[in-house]
Amino acid sequence: MTHPLLSLRAVSKTFHSGGREVKAVDNVSFDVAEGECLAVVGESGSGKSTIANMILGIYPQTLGEIAFKGAALPGRRDLAHRRAIQLVQQNPLSSLNPRRTIGASLRLALDVHGIGEKAGRAERTGQLLEEVGLPADFRTRPPAALSGGQRQRVAIARALACQSELVVLDEPTSALDVLVQARVLKLLADLRKSRGLTYLFITHDLSVVRNIADRVAVFEKGRLVEIGPTASVFEAPTHAYTRRLISAVPVVTVAEAALRQRLTEDADAHA
Amino acid sequence: MRRTFSILLRNPLSLLGLILVSAVVLSAVFADFIAPFPLHRGAVVDFANFNKPPEWPYIFGTDLVGRDLFSRILYAYRISLILGVVVLAIAVPIGVAIGLFAGYLGGWTEYVLMRITDVFLSIPPLVLAMSMMGLLEPTLTNGMIAVTAMWWPWYTRLVYNLARSEKEEGYVLAAEVIGASKLHVMFREILPNCVPSILTKMTLDLGFVILIASSLSFLGLGVQPPTPDLGSMVADGAKYLPDSWWLTVFPGLAILVAVFGFNLIGDALREILGAEQ
Numbered sequence: 001m002t003h004p005l006l007s008l009r010a011v012s013k014t015f016h017s018g019g020r021e022v023k024a025v026d027n028v029s030f031d032v033a034e035g036e037c038l039a040v041v042g043e044s045g046s047g048k049s050t051i052a053n054m055i056l057g058i059y060p061q062t063l064g065e066i067a068f069k070g071a072a073l074p075g076r077r078d079l080a081h082r083r084a085i086q087l088v089q090q091n092p093l094s095s096l097n098p099r100r101t102i103g104a105s106l107r108l109a110l111d112v113h114g115i116g117e118k119a120g121r122a123e124r125t126g127q128l129l130e131e132v133g134l135p136a137d138f139r140t141r142p143p144a145a146l147s148g149g150q151r152q153r154v155a156i157a158r159a160l161a162c163q164s165e166l167v168v169l170d171e172p173t174s175a176l177d178v179l180v181q182a183r184v185l186k187l188l189a190d191l192r193k194s195r196g197l198t199y200l201f202i203t204h205d206l207s208v209v210r211n212i213a214d215r216v217a218v219f220e221k222g223r224l225v226e227i228g229p230t231a232s233v234f235e236a237p238t239h240a241y242t243r244r245l246i247s248a249v250p251v252v253t254v255a256e257a258a259l260r261q262r263l264t265e266d267a268d269a270h271a
Numbered sequence: 272m273r274r275t276f277s278i279l280l281r282n283p284l285s286l287l288g289l290i291l292v293s294a295v296v297l298s299a300v301f302a303d304f305i306a307p308f309p310l311h312r313g314a315v316v317d318f319a320n321f322n323k324p325p326e327w328p329y330i331f332g333t334d335l336v337g338r339d340l341f342s343r344i345l346y347a348y349r350i351s352l353i354l355g356v357v358v359l360a361i362a363v364p365i366g367v368a369i370g371l372f373a374g375y376l377g378g379w380t381e382y383v384l385m386r387i388t389d390v391f392l393s394i395p396p397l398v399l400a401m402s403m404m405g406l407l408e409p410t411l412t413n414g415m416i417a418v419t420a421m422w423w424p425w426y427t428r429l430v431y432n433l434a435r436s437e438k439e440e441g442y443v444l445a446a447e448v449i450g451a452s453k454l455h456v457m458f459r460e461i462l463p464n465c466v467p468s469i470l471t472k473m474t475l476d477l478g479f480v481i482l483i484a485s486s487l488s489f490l491g492l493g494v495q496p497p498t499p500d501l502g503s504m505v506a507d508g509a510k511y512l513p514d515s516w517w518l519t520v521f522p523g524l525a526i527l528v529a530v531f532g533f534n535l536i537g538d539a540l541r542e543i544l545g546a547e548q
Contacts, residue, residue: 056448082450095441099463105442109449155445162449 003070011064042219086164092151103139109161149180288535306342332517366426374434467544478533
């Protein structure tokens with residue numbers, strides 16, 4: 001039997017704050033198959049970021065087991081596991097060190113994991129930038145010289161630099177404007193295909209989920225309330241919470257967003 | 272760097288600071304060429320010209336054994352600057368490293384390191400330096416040791432607070448997720464973001480170190496005669512006020528110029544680099 005790439009079994013996380021116990025994640029189990037894109041949705045405080053942090057090994061789970069390729073992940077990650085599971089953060093303004101060049105930030109991943117010959121690594125950072133649709137000479141620039149969308153592309157390149165298998169995308173497009181959002185989503189979809197990546201896509205934006213996810217997992221107050229193929233969850237949500245979530249968000253597809261953007265631009269041009 | 276400089280030149284106050292500091296540094300470095308009586312930095316007596324008010328060629332007057340005050344002030348600047356630079360060169364790396372470890376690692380490391388730092392911070396700085404100088408022999412080297420011992424905790428505190436806020440930034444998380452070592456995160460990721468604040472504080476402190484060293488020697492606990500020192504010059508001259516006013520006024524002004532100049536530049540740097548205090 002082949003193992004799923006990632007599987008969570010009865011995972012719980014309890015935080016202690018001021019003598020009170022807060023159950024951020026409560027008895028959650030799900031699998032992520034190799035090559036799929038699983039969207040994790042829920043309102044803020046639903047525990048989706050806590051799940052991401054446990055998968056990344058930022059802190060250990062209180063109970064349960066997280067397994068990667070069938071083997072339990074240790075609480076203190078070794079380099080091989082760090083390399084396999086990478087992260088793209090929400091805010092590209094803070095995820096790149098303002099005092100280091102783009103090239104230095106990318107190179108860190110190559111240096112830590114000893115990827116490629118030392119002499120070729122500077123060139124490799126250029127190739128990585130080209131893979132995410134940026135010019136190679138951006139590597140000499142500081143993050144401040146880049147736009148939000150460009151920075152997010154760099155963050156994606158950094159996650160690729162490790163030759164990772166699972167990428168945790170923590171609201172990677174919510175800090176970007178709609179048109180840039182669509183381009184970044186397109187890039188992510190292309191990279192998944194060409195590199196055979198697996199995504200765990202955390203978001204509260206259901207319109208994004210429609211465009212990219214194969215399956216959706218819906219969280220409410222730390223519990224997994226619904227999981228299934230995107231289309232069926234959207235068309236026939238079985239859980240009341242999912243229904244509320246879907247009806248509360250105006251669903252906008254990428255095509256609609258592009259159209260809206262064009263219309264506003266036209267309006268601006270005529271004004 | 273060039274931008275920083277042009278902003279410095281545009282603001283009249285920081286321009287003044289730049290002029291004062293340049294004057295101090297240049298007179299310290301080129302004292303041998305500027306001083307009309309270079310030998311007067313040592314044990315020289317010239318009773319024919321003792322206690323003279325300012326008049327050519329003694330533009331700041333002469334002291335009680337006939338030495339040119341202007342020449343002595345130039346050499347005193349040299350010693351003050353050397354002391355300031357050496358003190359900061361030792362205190363800053365120590366303070367910064369301890370602050371980084373405490374701020375980034377947290378837990379027991381933070382607890383132990385910061386309590387030690389608090390002990391040093393709780394003793395009034397001049398009292399600490401005075402008691403050390405009282406125990407040790409009053410020489411230039413021991414003066415540096417005493418001032419260094421009271422100076423590093425301020426950098427620990429500064430960097431500790433900076434590191435604690437920087438470690439919440441996404442780039443630290445990114446480096447950790449990649450698997451970078453703790454040392455890399457502290458010294459290559461966090462430290463570069465603390466540099467503006469550290470540089471600003473160093474500039475301000477260069478003035479304060481000169482002031483503290485002068486205070487120590489004013490009390491007779493610093494550099495010993497015949498080595499020229501601004502603090503001991505003021506102390507010696509104070510007995511002959513107000514008649515021989517030049518004995519105190521010029522060394523006092525010299526301290527003022529140095530401290531004021533470094534402060535103006537420090538303030539300007541803080542604004543330009545957007546450093547936090």
